[in-house]
Amino acid sequence: xxxxxxxxxxxxxxxxxxxxxxxxxxxxxxxxxxxxxxxxxxxxxxxxxxxxxxxxxxxxxxxxxxxxxx
Numbered sequence: 855x856x857x858x859x860x861x862x863x864x865x866x867x868x869x870x871x872x873x874x875x876x877x878x879x880x881x882x883x884x885x886x887x888x889x890x891x892x893x894x895x896x897x898x899x900x901x902x903x904x905x906x907x908x909x910x911x912x913x914x915x916x917x918x919x920x921x922x923x924x
Contacts, residue, residue: 866922869915871897876904876911 879886879901886901887894904911 862921866918869911869918872900872904872911873915875901876908879905 875886875897879898886898888898890898
């Protein structure tokens with residue numbers, strides 16, 4: 855089963871994309887530019903979500919880690 859059809863895996867992929875895009879934007883802002891269109895524009899939006907909702911994203915990552923470990 856792929857990650858798109860299993861809700862837990864889909865949620866994990868979305869959280870990892872948000873965290874990864876936020877980290878890349880913090881270290882190399884030219885890679886995630888707001889003027890890009892298509893998939894790279896989606897990466898910018900994910901980075902923006904991670905920047906603005908960072909406490910909630912980190913809590914979601916911790917909750918997902920605890921859920922996976924248990």
